[in-house]
Amino acid sequence: MIDGKPSRTAFMTALQRGYHNANASEPKILNDSLALDLAGVSFVEAKFFIDNLIKTFEGLSDLETANTFMHRIDCAVCMRSRVVEEKLLLAQQKNIKQLVILGAGLDTTAYRRFDLTKGLQVFEVDHPSTQIWKRQKLKAANIEIPENLKFVAFDFEKQTLSQAFNVGDIRTDQVTLFTWLGVQMYLTDQAVRATLKVLGRHPSGSELIMDFISPSYVLEGGIAEKSVDYLQKVVTDMGEPVKSKYYEHELEAILQESGFSSVKFLSAKWLVDNYLDGNKAIFDMPDNATSILSAKI
Numbered sequence: 671m672i673d674g675k676p677s678r679t680a681f682m683t684a685l686q687r688g689y690h691n692a693n694a695s696e697p698k699i700l701n702d703s704l705a706l707d708l709a710g711v712s713f714v715e716a717k718f719f720i721d722n723l724i725k726t727f728e729g730l731s732d733l734e735t736a737n738t739f740m741h742r743i744d745c746a747v748c749m750r751s752r753v754v755e756e757k758l759l760l761a762q763q764k765n766i767k768q769l770v771i772l773g774a775g776l777d778t779t780a781y782r783r784f785d786l787t788k789g790l791q792v793f794e795v796d797h798p799s800t801q802i803w804k805r806q807k808l809k810a811a812n813i814e815i816p817e818n819l820k821f822v823a824f825d826f827e828k829q830t831l832s833q834a835f836n837v838g839d840i841r842t843d844q845v846t847l848f849t850w851l852g853v854q855m856y857l858t859d860q861a862v863r864a865t866l867k868v869l870g871r872h873p874s875g876s877e878l879i880m881d882f883i884s885p886s887y888v889l890e891g892g893i894a895e896k897s898v899d900y901l902q903k904v905v906t907d908m909g910e911p912v913k914s915k916y917y918e919h920e921l922e923a924i925l926q927e928s929g930f931s932s933v934k935f936l937s938a939k940w941l942v943d944n945y946l947d948g949n950k951a952i953f954d955m956p957d958n959a960t961s962i963l964s965a966k967i
Contacts (some may be wrong), residue, residue, distance in 0.1 A: 680775030680800060682723075683852055684709040685716045686747045687778075692716075697946070699953060700748040700755075704778040707811040708804070720744075745953050749941055750851045750881045750962050754779065756945060757847060757879055757964070758786035764875055767844040770795060772865070773853035776804060780819045791818055793840050795831075798823040831868040846872050850880035859914045863924060869967075870929025876967040878930070883961065885915045918960070930965040 688705030690698060692713045706716055720740065727736035758769070758779075769787060771777055774794035780787055794801070801821050808815060822838030824831065835842060848869055854862055869878055916924070922933045938955035941962075946952045 677775065677797070677800060677856075679852060679856070681709055682719075683747045684776035684778075685711065685719055686744045687751065689713070689716045689720055690744055690748050697949075697952065698748075699745060699946070700752045702748075702751070702778055702782070704782050704811070704813060705776065707813065708776050708778055708781075708807050710807050710810065742955055745955060746881070746961055747852070749945075749953060750879070751777075751779070752945060753936065753941070753962055753964070754847075754849050754851070754879050755783060755786060757877065758783070761786070761790065761847060764877075765845050766847050766875070766877075767791065768793065768841060768846040770840060770846055770848045772796075772848060772850040774804075775800060775852065776807075777849075777851075780816055781808070781813050784816065787816070787818065791820070791841075792816070793820050793822050793838055795822045795824050795834060795838065795840075797825055831865050835868070842872060844873065845875040846877075848876070848878040848880075850878060852881065854880060854916075855883040855912045855914060857913055862914055863928070866925060866928035866930075870925075872967055874931075874967055878925075878965045878967075879962070880965070881962045882921055883912060883915050884917055921963070925965045930967055933963060933965045935960045936962045936964060 684705045687700060687702040688707075688709060688711075690700060691702045691705060706713060709716075711719070724733075724736050724740045727739055761769075767790065769780075769790045769792045771779070771792070771794045774796045777794065780792045780794065796804075801823060805815075805821070820838060822834055822840065824834035824838075834840075840846075850865075857865075866878075869876075918935050922935075925933050937957060938953060938959045939957035942948060942950050942953050
């Protein structure tokens with residue numbers, strides 16, 4: 671990571687959310703109208719970047735596979751944020767007081783979904799370099815920082831999360847919704863476990879939404895594809911190598927050891943049925959595919 675710049679993957683996922691918002695037909699998985707502004711790029715520039723990624727994946731396989739894989743990455747990136755929005759819809763019913771966005775990157779939730787964050791104290795916890803760059807882009811795009819939002823600088827690999835919570839005045843006695851998107855795979859197993867242990871100390875009713883990467887990806891019919899290998903090579907070339915991968919049963923065990931009482935892995939079919947009125951064409955993933963989970967304390 672370069673000082674004063676976001677991580678390459680944070681930049682990439684913002685482009686993907688913005689590109690989806692501008693290019694996907696209605697109904698969309700996610701409506702993120704601020705993502706491209708926050709990334710500081712136009713739609714044309716975002717398309718150029720994504721087309722180049724497809725070419726990269728094509729070099730690892732073939733054009734058809736590359737297009738399918740890129741489309742599925744885009745869908746997964748948008749769906750994980752959609753899950754957070756759906757959970758926020760229920761926040762008031764669940765007495766949630768805080769929204770803590772771990773590894774916030776260029777997340778835009780706090781700047782566009784005031785209807786969902788009203789009444790919550792929102793914290794964006796992230797690397798200071800990413801936060802510096804993000805605040806510059808917010809200012810350039812004339813996007814105001816909400817009064818209920820606080821930035822908390824934190825390096826997952828060099829500090830303890832407890833220290834960051836103390837400095838940032840994040841309450842450990844309040845019911846909290848945690849989001850941890852696009853982060854796990856870039857951390858060591860030790861850092862992942864340490865983070866989950868801190869989260870698991872929060873009061874009953876707190877919840878974590880996170881995505882994860884598995885050592886293998888199995889298609890319907892039991893045919894394994896090399897998508898994990900493809901993704902790992904690309905992000906490694908970006909300077910952000912994958913450092914940890916978990917099968918579902920492994921991650922569930924770690925979460926339970928950390929204090930979480932229940933873990934639900936959200937399959938593509940469940941997401942389509944619950945959030946997209948059963949329209950599989952919007953989220954074209956194998957029914958059993960899962961990379962997002964909800965864990966409750």
